[in-house]
Amino acid sequence: MTMDQILENPSTVTLDTLELRVKQCARCPLSETRTNIVFGEGDSHARVVLVGEGPGEVEDQTGKPFVGPAGQKLDEVLASVGITREEVYIANVVKCRPPGNRAPTKKEMEACLPYLEAQIALINPGLIITLGNTPTQWLFPSASGITSIRGTFLPWRGGIQLLPMFHPSYLLRYPSRAKGSPKYLTWLDIKRVKKWLDE
Ligand code: URA
Numbered sequence: 001m002t003m004d005q006i007l008e009n010p011s012t013v014t015l016d017t018l019e020l021r022v023k024q025c026a027r028c029p030l031s032e033t034r035t036n037i038v039f040g041e042g043d044s045h046a047r048v049v050l051v052g053e054g055p056g057e058v059e060d061q062t063g064k065p066f067v068g069p070a071g072q073k074l075d076e077v078l079a080s081v082g083i084t085r086e087e088v089y090i091a092n093v094v095k096c097r098p099p100g101n102r103a104p105t106k107k108e109m110e111a112c113l114p115y116l117e118a119q120i121a122l123i124n125p126g127l128i129i130t131l132g133n134t135p136t137q138w139l140f141p142s143a144s145g146i147t148s149i150r151g152t153f154l155p156w157r158g159g160i161q162l163l164p165m166f167h168p169s170y171l172l173r174y175p176s177r178a179k180g181s182p183k184y185l186t187w188l189d190i191k192r193v194k195k196w197l198d199e
Pocket of ligand 1: 038052053054055056059064065066067068070071092
């Protein structure tokens with residue numbers, strides 16, 4: 001199935017068929033250096049989709065999103081309010097690891113965007129959590145920097161809201177839990193997510 005067919009005829013596409021398509025993807029040079037694609041995983045009917053930047057080394061090796069050190073931190077953040085990975089869906093802006101963990105380029109993100117768009121359309125969540133600046137700016141170009149915009153519910157498209165949060169790897173660099181620290185602010189943000197889920 002071509003990408004055009006996927007986008008023109010979303011009713012014939014499922015997350016599984018889309019994943020098969022991404023496995024064959026060579027739309028950008030990241031396909032030449034990847035070990036595995038990291039499509040995304042979780043509940044295909046999740047109310048919350050989390051979007052990171054792109055796979056790191058462990059994700060590239062395993063084909064699963066957020067399973068390295070940043071992933072363990074993300075699990076902790078979710079668990080602090082009783083949210084499990086199984087009840088959300090976790091994806092990235094780019095599905096292949098940028099070598100050396102560099103940020104993905106605009107061209108790479110552009111090449112991969114239709115996949116994320118299709119995932120969001122298929123899952124149809126009520127809330128998208130963008131982790132860090134890259135997915136936030138990518139999905140909401142008028143957003144200001146993550147430090148000022150995190151924790152704010154932004155109206156996105158078709159009734160979907162977007163909530164930017166710090167990227168978990170940022171939390172790994174700042175261990176303090178003091179009031180006003182990135183960890184403290186993230187805890188406030190994830191409590192907002194929990195409240196939204198419970199409402
Ligand atoms: N960082 C990300 O942005 N995504 C992953 O899947 C892992 C680390």
